[in-house]
Amino acid sequence: MAFLHATAKHGSSETKKRSWLPYLLLLPGLVWLFFFFLLPILTLVSTSTKTPGFGIGEFDQTYRFANYWDAIVNSRAQFLRSFEYAGIATVLALAIAYPLAYAIAFKSGRWKNVLLVLVVAPFFTSFILRTIAWKQILGSSGFVNRALIDLHIIGPQTHLTASAFAVVMGLTYNFLPFMTLPLYSSLERIDPRTIEASGDLYANAITTFRKVTLPLSAPGVVAGTLLTFIPAAGDFVNAEILGNPNTKMIGNVINARYLQIVDYPTAAALSFTLMFVILIMVTLYIRKAGTEELV
Amino acid sequence: MSVSSEEFTTASGTSEMMSTPFSRRSLLLGAGGLGAASLIGINGMEAAAAAKPTVRWANWSLYLDYDNKTKKYPTIENFIKKSGYPTKYFEVIDDNDSFTSKVQPQLKLKKDIGYDVVTMTEWMAARWAASGFVQKFDDAAVPNKKNVVPFLANRPFDVGRHISLPYQGIIAGVAWSKKSLPKGIQSLDQLFAKANKGKIEVLSEMRDTIGLVMLWQGTDISKPFTEAKFMNAIDYVTKMIHDGFIRQIKGQSYQEDLISGDATAVIGWSGDINQLNLQNGNQFGFAIPESGGTFATDNLMIPSTSPNKAGAQALINYIYDPMVSAKISNYVTYINCVEGAQAAMEKVNPKQVHNTLIFPDDKMWKNLKIFRDLTPAEQIKFSTAFQKASGNG
Numbered sequence: 001m002a003f004l005h006a007t008a009k010h011g012s013s014e015t016k017k018r019s020w021l022p023y024l025l026l027l028p029g030l031v032w033l034f035f036f037f038l039l040p041i042l043t044l045v046s047t048s049t050k051t052p053g054f055g056i057g058e059f060d061q062t063y064r065f066a067n068y069w070d071a072i073v074n075s076r077a078q079f080l081r082s083f084e085y086a087g088i089a090t091v092l093a094l095a096i097a098y099p100l101a102y103a104i105a106f107k108s109g110r111w112k113n114v115l116l117v118l119v120v121a122p123f124f125t126s127f128i129l130r131t132i133a134w135k136q137i138l139g140s141s142g143f144v145n146r147a148l149i150d151l152h153i154i155g156p157q158t159h160l161t162a163s164a165f166a167v168v169m170g171l172t173y174n175f176l177p178f179m180t181l182p183l184y185s186s187l188e189r190i191d192p193r194t195i196e197a198s199g200d201l202y203a204n205a206i207t208t209f210r211k212v213t214l215p216l217s218a219p220g221v222v223a224g225t226l227l228t229f230i231p232a233a234g235d236f237v238n239a240e241i242l243g244n245p246n247t248k249m250i251g252n253v254i255n256a257r258y259l260q261i262v263d264y265p266t267a268a269a270l271s272f273t274l275m276f277v278i279l280i281m282v283t284l285y286i287r288k289a290g291t292e293e294l295v
Numbered sequence: 296m297s298v299s300s301e302e303f304t305t306a307s308g309t310s311e312m313m314s315t316p317f318s319r320r321s322l323l324l325g326a327g328g329l330g331a332a333s334l335i336g337i338n339g340m341e342a343a344a345a346a347k348p349t350v351r352w353a354n355w356s357l358y359l360d361y362d363n364k365t366k367k368y369p370t371i372e373n374f375i376k377k378s379g380y381p382t383k384y385f386e387v388i389d390d391n392d393s394f395t396s397k398v399q400p401q402l403k404l405k406k407d408i409g410y411d412v413v414t415m416t417e418w419m420a421a422r423w424a425a426s427g428f429v430q431k432f433d434d435a436a437v438p439n440k441k442n443v444v445p446f447l448a449n450r451p452f453d454v455g456r457h458i459s460l461p462y463q464g465i466i467a468g469v470a471w472s473k474k475s476l477p478k479g480i481q482s483l484d485q486l487f488a489k490a491n492k493g494k495i496e497v498l499s500e501m502r503d504t505i506g507l508v509m510l511w512q513g514t515d516i517s518k519p520f521t522e523a524k525f526m527n528a529i530d531y532v533t534k535m536i537h538d539g540f541i542r543q544i545k546g547q548s549y550q551e552d553l554i555s556g557d558a559t560a561v562i563g564w565s566g567d568i569n570q571l572n573l574q575n576g577n578q579f580g581f582a583i584p585e586s587g588g589t590f591a592t593d594n595l596m597i598p599s600t601s602p603n604k605a606g607a608q609a610l611i612n613y614i615y616d617p618m619v620s621a622k623i624s625n626y627v628t629y630i631n632c633v634e635g636a637q638a639a640m641e642k643v644n645p646k647q648v649h650n651t652l653i654f655p656d657d658k659m660w661k662n663l664k665i666f667r668d669l670t671p672a673e674q675i676k677f678s679t680a681f682q683k684a685s686g687n688g
Contacts (some may be wrong), residue, residue, distance in 0.1 A: 052675060057396050075688040141556045160494065160559060162542050244543055245536045245686030256687035260499075261678045262392050270688075 048268035057262050058171055064265075071269040075253045079274075082249040085164070085239075086232035089171035093179040093228050094221065096172070101183035101220070102213075105190075119180050128175060131241045134170055135161055139244075162244040170238035178227040186220030187213070222289045230278055307405045328471040349381045350606035353394070356386045357594065358463065360626035362583045370623055376392040376410070380606040385410065391419040398598075402428045407600050409639045411607040418502070420459050420594040421452035421668050425598045427453055429458045430597040436608040440528060440613035442634045447592060448659050460611055461592035463623075464630030465654070466565040466663060467503035468588040470581045475559040485512040486560050487540055495541050497532070497562040501681040503589045504544070504668040508532060510587035510664060517664045525677055533684045553579060566629040573628075581652065583662050590663040592632060624653050 019171055050059035052145055072079070104115045122130060138160040160166055190213060198208040234250025243249075250270065254288045257267035297655060299623045309334055359368050371384050375539045387410075388394045390599055395415070398408040402579065415423060423429050432438065434457075468478045475494075479487050486495065497504045508528040514520050539673045542558060543549075550571055552558035570579040571604075595614065597607040617635030621643045624631040632639070637654040640647050647653055655663070682688060 052671070056397070059394070074683075078686075078688055106309065134553065139555045139557050153610075157493070158558065245541070245684070248688075249687035252684075252686070253688035256682040256685070259390070259392065260687075261675060263675060263681055 029053075043178075044268045044272055047264050048272055050265045052263075052265075057264075060267055067269045068273060071266045072273060073108060074266075075250060075270060076249045078248055078253050079277075081247070082233045082251070082274075084221050085168050085171060085249060086229050086235075089175065089232050090225050090229045092147050092172045093176050094225060097176055097179040097183055097224065099222075101180050101187050105184065105187040116184070119177050119184075122177065128237060128241075131170055131174065131237055134166070134173065137240055138166055146282070152245055162182075164247045165244070165249050166242035167239050167249075170242045171232045171235060172234075174238065175228040175232050178231070179224040182223035182227060183217065183220040186217045186223075190216045222286065226282060227286070230282070234274060234276060300523040303426050315370065325453060326448050342592055347380045348377075348414065348603045348653055349383055349410045350603055350610050351383045351385065351410045351439065352414075353385050353387050354414045354462075355388045358414070358593075358627055359384065360384070360453075360623050361593065365444065370619060371613070373608060373619070378606075378613065380603075380611045382610065383605075388414060391416050395419060395423070402426070402600060404425055405600060407602060408598055410598060411601040411603045412597055412610055414593045415596060417452070417461075417592050417594055417665065418448065418668060420596060423596060424458055424597075425450050426596050428599050429602060430599055430604055431457050432597070432608060432611075433604075434607065437612045437615070439455055439612045442615050442617060442620075442636075444632050444634055444660075446663075447632055448636050450665075455658055459594040460612070460615060462595050462633040463593045463627060464590055464632050466583065466588050466590055466630060466655070466659075467498060467507060468581055469498070469507075469560065469563065470553070471560045472553055472556065472565040473578055473580055474559075475556070476580075479580045479648040480580065480584075481582055482559055483507065486562070486584075487535060489592070491560045492540050493542055494544055494557070494559040495535070495561065496543050496558040497541055498549060499546045499547070499685065500562070501678055503564075504532065504590040505529065505677075505681060506664070507584065507587075515664065516589070516666045520667070522673075522676070526680065529680045529684050536684065538685070551671045564629070568592075568629040569650075569652050574575055583659055585662075587658075587662050587664050590630075592665075628653055630655060 003228045008151075038183065043230045046061065047059065049063045049065055051064050051067075054059070054111070100119075101266050104112060104119075136142055140159050140161070145158075145160050148160075149156055152161075194212055194216070195197060195208055198212045203211060233249075234251050236255050237260050239247055239249045240255075254267050254270050256273070257263045257270065308355050310679055360370055361368055364409050368384055371382050374380070375382050377446075381568075397411075401408045413423075432440065437460075440460060443460055447461050448456060450456075450459075455541060469483070469486050471480045473479070476491075502516075505525065508531055509520070509524060511526075511533070512527055513564045514524040514528075514634075532541070543552070545552075545565060547564070549558060550567055553561060553563075553571065554575060563581070564579055568579050571579050595611050597604055597611075601607055614623070615633055617639040618632055620631060620633035620636040621639035623638060625640065625644045625647055628647075630651075637648060640654070652660060
């Protein structure tokens with residue numbers, strides 16, 4: 001918004017004519033936000049306090065705010081599980097993506113573009129198809145399960161699919177590019193001379209990484225963890241395809257409330273609560289991380 | 296029939312399914328082309344029969360005989376020729392709730408919803424009837440009505456079949472992989488046996504999974520029963536999930552797990568097993584459990600807003616011709632609801648005449664129950680309990 005003030009300050013007759021231009025430029029975005037963000041949110045909030053009416057799918061506005069409490073109490077297990085799975089997946093994705101992004105940014109030479117395309121390549125196939133593919137890779141008759149059984153790493157009756165392990169693995173896999181790309185872009189921007197300077201000042205490789213590379217790539221870490229954690233916490237596809245009834249996440253509950261039970265108020269209350277909780281977590285996280293560059 | 300939101304078609308089955316001409320799911324993969332195909336089918340005819348108003352039929356995907364070569368629906372083409380009504384066929388229903396909520400506002404405002412015939416599963420059909428969203432048949436215009444099988448001639452929501460006629464029936468029972476369980480499964484005791492622990496999957500359709508368990512627990516699901524009886528079945532399913540017997544609760548995607556061996560014993564639908572066996576060489580068994588199986592129908596009805604009742608009745612009457620019905624059944628392989636279709640099947644495809652999963656015998660009919668209508672309050676309470684058991688809150 002800073003530039004709005006900047007233009008307004010001029011105050012001359014010439015700029016007066018132009019002062020509405022920034023608003024005009026913002027208009028398409030504002031209209032879009034109004035229709036596709038603000039209106040749906042308001043509808044969601046208004047639905048969330050309704051109670052069932054006469055027929056199925058009919059609800060009357062009764063301002064029943066207890067809907068929120070009921071929904072949260074009923075689904076607290078899935079809420080906690082969503083944050084737990086998303087948290088583990090985010091940490092795993094960071095652990096996998098950081099060395100990968102580092103290698104692409106600093107060590108890949110002429111292979112850089114090829115490697116970047118490879119990171120993005122999974123997006124050319126549908127999210128759901130890729131998740132189903134994992135179901136088959138990890139399935140009882142798949143080679144992974146068989147190899148692990150033959151190597152006596154897991155028992156003969158163990159199956160990898162329909163488990164918490166498969167869900168977390170699916171989340172990690174599916175959101176890995178969202179972690180890798182921001183990390184790469186902030187690592188790639190690091191001026192190599194800062195690393196050289198660190199060496200000149202007698203810092204060893206570890207100290208250089210700790211004092212120079214890591215802090216300079218922090219915006220990438222923050223962006224990557226947010227881009228991974230937020231969609232992972234709301235995901236339902238991985239739990240649906242790779243999980244079992246004991247590994248359902250909050251997304252599955254919302255999906256079931258909307259489409260199977262046709263209980264829109266509870267679904268709306270859960271959606272709004274999820275959004276709100278994530279918003280708070282993200283705000284605290286960004287404050288703590290203190291990266292102005294992001295905002 | 297009802298396909299839950301968790302339905303996803305796998306890539307693995309694609310090639311084999313493409314080669315079988317009459318799998319519903321094989322066509323699903325080409326669904327994009329299908330909509331276009333149904334439109335092509337009409338254009339030529341429109342000019343010829345411009346005098347009569349168009350009949351528009353809303354149906355589920357892959358639920359009518361389709362000719363891959365001509366990209367047309369033979370039943371629709373023949374109906375147009377015979378009746379002179381231009382006819383449009385729409386595969387727009389993939390879920391009872393979502394389709395109904397889409398057209399409900401117009402039904403209430405008494406504005407044309409764009410369809411003259413709709414195909415709703417019985418519990419939803421009952422709800423349409425209760426809301427006054429359907430038109431009564433002129434019995435003289437639907438003489439083939441008499442062909443409805445006796446088992447379905449009188450249903451609580453439509454005694455005497457004045458507003459609806461069943462299009463296809465679906466049986467839920469137990470199915471198994473013959474390789475893993477050569478002895479097969481005849482009861483729910485055998486389904487939930489220790490040997491199957493962790494390899495059992497049940498349907499995400501509440502009326503089928505809970506219905507079968509209730510029948511097994513001795514509750515007649517077609518008669519009034521108490522909430523406690525329903526919750527007994529929920530408790531049992533919850534325990535089976537908790538103890539690790541039930542691996543997953545699924546819609547039609549349990550078929551993939553049967554093929555891969557991740558599941559060996561399931562609660563499933565007869566039509567699915569028919570089609571799996573056609574594609575995978577008879578590897579799977581299906582039985583109605585000794586304690587009884589559940590049965591559901593999809594029903595042809597004329598929406599109250601239809602401006603072309605005469606055309607709609609002509610189409611429904613045509614579908615109830617035994618020969619036409621046999622041809623449709625030869626393709627869709629669900630339970631046929633038309634008397635005389637079995638005899639007509641001799642001419643259509645003699646191999647299917649004695650397929651009891653298309654034409655059940657008397658013993659099977661006796662062992663099938665239709666889940667009773669639920670009030671809206673029960674519906675929410677029961678499906679919430681079922682979703683909770685499934686882990687969805």
